[in-house]
Amino acid sequence: MAKATGQEIDVLRKxxxxxxDPGLKADSTQLSRQQxxxxxxxxxxxxAVVIGDLVT
Incomplete structure (x- = not known):
C-alpha cells in the first residue's frame, strides 16, 4: 500500500x-462535517447544502 500510494508506512499504520454501512447508506453527519x-x-x-435533504 505504501508503494502504491507514495505514503510512508507509519502514516498508513496511523x-x-x-x-x-452494510447497506452503503451515506452518513449525513460525516458529510455535513466534510462540507x-x-x-x-x-x-x-x-x-450550503442541507445534507439531510439529500441522504435518506
Missing amino acids: TPPYQW AAHRAAGLLSGE
Whole structure:
C-alpha cells in the first residue's frame, strides 16, 4: 500500500480504516462535517447544502 500510494508506512499504520454501512447508506453527519471543513478551508462557496435533504 505504501508503494502504491507514495505514503510512508507509519502514516498508513496511523490512519484509521474506513467503515462502511452494510447497506452503503451515506452518513449525513460525516458529510455535513466534510462540507463544513471544505467551506472553512475556502474550498467551497455558495449556499450550503442541507445534507439531510439529500441522504435518506
